[in-house]
Amino acid sequence: MKSSIFNTFKPFFILAVLLLSISSSCSEGGSSTSEELTPSNLVVRTEIGGKTALNPNGDGSGIVNFMITANNATTYKISFGDGTTQDAISGTNSYSYKTAGTNNYVITVTAYNGSKSTSTSVTITVFVTTGTIWADEFNTNGAPNSSNWIYDLGAGGWGNNESQNYTNRADNVIVENGVLKIIAKKESYQGSNYTSARLLSRGKFSIKYGRIEFRAKLPANGGTWPALWMLGDNFSTAGWPACGEIDIMEHKGNELNRIHGTLHFPGRSGGNPDTTTVTPNTTATTEFHTYAIDWRADAIKFYIDDVLFKTFTNNSSLPFNQKFFLIINCAMGGSFGGAIDPNFVSSTFEVDYIRVFN
Incomplete structure (x- = not known):
C-alpha cells in the first residue's frame, strides 16, 4: 500500500525537488552577482x-x-x-x-x-589650538617619576665606544629643587671608569608630530656628551637607523657652546647625519636655554630659545611619520664626545622641564 501511494505522488515529489534546487541556485547566483558589484x-x-x-x-x-x-x-x-x-x-x-x-x-x-x-x-x-599634552616639570624631589621614565642600564659603549656605565642610582640621577640632574662621574664601577644615567619615556609616552620643548643647562667638561633626543617606537623591530632618530640637542664638552640639531635615517646615519649647528647668545653651560622642535608631516624645525636654526623637509618615505619616545642622557667620550679631560671628576646635566604640545 505504501509503495502504491509513493508511486502515485512520485512525479510531484520529483518536481518539487527540482523547483527547490532551481530556487536555491538562483538565490546563490543572485547573491554572488551582488557581491561583485563595484561600489x-x-x-x-x-x-x-x-x-x-x-x-x-x-x-x-x-x-x-x-x-x-x-x-x-x-x-x-x-x-x-x-x-x-x-x-x-x-x-x-x-x-x-x-x-x-x-x-x-x-x-x-x-x-x-x-x-x-x-x-x-x-x-x-x-x-x-595649541595645548600641552604631556609634561614633566621635575617638581618632586627624589627619583624621577616612574610613570614617565625607565632607564637604560650598563656599559658596553652603546654603539659609540662610550666610556660610561649607566645606572639608576641617586648618585647619577636625581630630582632636586625643581630640576632633573644627571651627574656624570669619574669612578670605578662594574668594570667602567665613569658613571652616568640615561632616561627613556619608552613604553610610558610617545608622540607623532607636535612641539617638543626642553629647558636645560649643559655640563662643561671635556668628554661630556649630553643629549635630548628621540627614537622611533619601532626601534626594537626595525632597528637603527630605520626607526629614525631626532637629536633635538647634542653638545660636546670639547666644543663648548656649539649646539647640534641632527637627524639620522637610512642613508644619513652614523658619520653622515643631517645636522646643523648653532651658538646660543649666552653660554649653554652656565645658563638655561630652551631647545625645541616643531615636528610635522612636511617638516621638522629646530629652535633654540624660539629662534629657528634648522628646517628639515619631511615626507612619507622617511621614518619621521610614526610615534617616537623621548631620551635624556649624558654620555662620556665615544665617537662624538671625544677625549675625556684627564682631570675630569664630575659634571651635571640639568633639565628644568620637558613640555610636549600638540
Missing part, C-alpha cells in the same frame, strides 16, 4: 567640530565627523591626510586632528565590495 555614488560629507560663521575651521578641538555613503559598499578605508589611515565597516566615523594651527588635509576614502572598489577625495581646513 558607486560614493559621497563623503564632513562636519568640523564647533564650526560656525565666526569659526569656519572649527573651535580648535580638531574633531571632525565623517559621514560616508556609497551604493553596494561593505567596508571603507579612510586616509585622514595626516599620515593616518583607518578601516571602517560603517560610514559614520570621527577623527581628532592633533597638529596645532590651521591646516589643510586631503581626505581620501575608498569604498569596497569584495575585490571591487572606488575612491574619492575631499579637502578640509581644520583649526587646532
Whole structure:
C-alpha cells in the first residue's frame, strides 16, 4: 500500500525537488552577482567640530565627523591626510586632528565590495589650538617619576665606544629643587671608569608630530656628551637607523657652546647625519636655554630659545611619520664626545622641564 501511494505522488515529489534546487541556485547566483558589484555614488560629507560663521575651521578641538555613503559598499578605508589611515565597516566615523594651527588635509576614502572598489577625495581646513599634552616639570624631589621614565642600564659603549656605565642610582640621577640632574662621574664601577644615567619615556609616552620643548643647562667638561633626543617606537623591530632618530640637542664638552640639531635615517646615519649647528647668545653651560622642535608631516624645525636654526623637509618615505619616545642622557667620550679631560671628576646635566604640545 505504501509503495502504491509513493508511486502515485512520485512525479510531484520529483518536481518539487527540482523547483527547490532551481530556487536555491538562483538565490546563490543572485547573491554572488551582488557581491561583485563595484561600489558607486560614493559621497563623503564632513562636519568640523564647533564650526560656525565666526569659526569656519572649527573651535580648535580638531574633531571632525565623517559621514560616508556609497551604493553596494561593505567596508571603507579612510586616509585622514595626516599620515593616518583607518578601516571602517560603517560610514559614520570621527577623527581628532592633533597638529596645532590651521591646516589643510586631503581626505581620501575608498569604498569596497569584495575585490571591487572606488575612491574619492575631499579637502578640509581644520583649526587646532595649541595645548600641552604631556609634561614633566621635575617638581618632586627624589627619583624621577616612574610613570614617565625607565632607564637604560650598563656599559658596553652603546654603539659609540662610550666610556660610561649607566645606572639608576641617586648618585647619577636625581630630582632636586625643581630640576632633573644627571651627574656624570669619574669612578670605578662594574668594570667602567665613569658613571652616568640615561632616561627613556619608552613604553610610558610617545608622540607623532607636535612641539617638543626642553629647558636645560649643559655640563662643561671635556668628554661630556649630553643629549635630548628621540627614537622611533619601532626601534626594537626595525632597528637603527630605520626607526629614525631626532637629536633635538647634542653638545660636546670639547666644543663648548656649539649646539647640534641632527637627524639620522637610512642613508644619513652614523658619520653622515643631517645636522646643523648653532651658538646660543649666552653660554649653554652656565645658563638655561630652551631647545625645541616643531615636528610635522612636511617638516621638522629646530629652535633654540624660539629662534629657528634648522628646517628639515619631511615626507612619507622617511621614518619621521610614526610615534617616537623621548631620551635624556649624558654620555662620556665615544665617537662624538671625544677625549675625556684627564682631570675630569664630575659634571651635571640639568633639565628644568620637558613640555610636549600638540
